[in-house]
Amino acid sequence: MTMPPPLRNDCFALPPGVDWTPVDEALALLKERLSRRVEAETVPLAHAAGRVLAQSVSAIRAHPPWRNSAVDGYSFAGGLDTTDPRTMPLVSGRAAAGVPFIGNVPEGYAVQILTGAMVPSGVDTVVLQEDVSRGEGEIVVRGPLKRGANTRAAGEDVTEGQKIIEAGTRIGPAQIALLATCGVAAVSVFRPLRAAVLSTGDEVREPGVALETGQIADANRPMLSALLAQWGYSLVDLGIAADTEISVRDALDRAAAEADVVLTSGGASSGDEDHMARALNATGSMALWRVAVKPGRPLALGVWDGCPVFGLPGNPVAAFVCTLIFARPALAQMAGARWTEPLSFLVPAAFAKNKKAGRREYLRARMRHGSAEVFASEGSGRVTSLTWSEGLVELPDHGTQIAPGTPVKFIPYSSFGLGT
Ligand code: AMP
Ligand code: MG
DSSP states (O other): OOOOOOOOTTTTOOOTTOOSBOHHHHHHHHHHHOOOOOOEEEEEGGGOTTOBBSSOEEOSSOBSSSOEESSSEEEESSOBOSSSEEEEEEEEEEEBTTBOOOSBOOTTOEEEEOTTOBOOBTOOEEEEGGGEEEETTEEEEEOOBOTTTTEEOTTSSBOTTOEEEOTTOBOOHHHHHHHHHTTOOEEEEEOOOEEEEEEEOTTEEOTTSOOOTTOEEOOHHHHHHHHHHHTTOEEEEEEEEOSSHHHHHHHHHHHHHHOSEEEEESOOSSSTTOHHHHHHHHHTOOEEEOBSEESOOOEEEEEETTEEEEEEOSSHHHHHHHIIIIIHHHHHHHTTOOOOOOOOEEEEBSSOEEEOTTSEEEEEEEEETTEEEEOSOOOTTOTHHHHHOSEEEEEOSSOEEEOTTOEEEEEEGGGGTOOO
């Protein structure tokens, strides 16, 4: 599968006259404008977990491949209509898993069979070992028992040639189980998306170094790196760029050379020291998306030498939320996966709030005693709100009055592909 054409420079342009872009419109634009950035390769099943399927897969063989027994017992032909005891002579030999009974079981006879063994020719029904009285060379069985009972029919789960997994699916343990079952030993997957991460700001320092007056530790780059790792992307660490044009340009050059996409944080507004915005402006590709969302500052989107740039807010809480809401589906699509909306649940609120109209809000939230509670401080400066919370409550764009018990939309962090 070939690489798609490079992104157009104007791929993030907004329609003229747009002031505030609603979240859903921003997402629809990203979905429409961004496309796959990775090529396909074939990997053995053992290396397929976490990868995105490049081509739909069909079963090489049926599952089960042949009728087999679901229990340990005795197999005979036809069911039993009544509770009357019936005596059946046993053939010698037995059917065991992987060691089939050779030959035909004559009419009226039964054969001992073990779980997973192929049902021999001439019989089709299995009675549980516990439900028979065994005599010398014979068994006594009582019905009723349906014909085919305690067996698994050939192909009852999957037929040969049936499509089992769609292209664009991320392969997890469940998919691995099905692929292996159906005889698929290698799959065509996309190579992992290479995502670069860059922090910007003269005040931003590596965590762990002593801070001078006015400096802060870099929270965003470690956080974004961890998110990318959870999503299965390969990381290109661009470090911290100073607030100079040359520093930002150097970092973006490296991103364009080594990565398929770059996530930056800070420097994306239009202040004096917002060199990211300036650098992207110079390419003509810069679009400052003022998304009607809280928490969030404008998203600076652009294309640097063919490489899409996601300029996230500098504030770590806003950067975290904007990455989950906007970058996650966009990155998935660039990685060849389908665009997905996070799974959410309507749950009663444990809080009260008078939400004004005009922008969507994401509150740091968690479920306790069946209701969603939210972090006491809504300000986005509180990084502890991220560890306190286990998901987000999404409040709609329009105004709404929330009282304890009002249904609200809760999105657990696991819906964004995050583990703990
Ligand atoms: P800026 O968008 O560059 O004006 O940054 C907005 C706020 O986020 C400022 O208070 C910055 O100090 C802070 N900030 C920017 N980058 C980071 C970072 N990587 N880690 C933690 N805070 C940051
Ligand atoms: Mg800055």
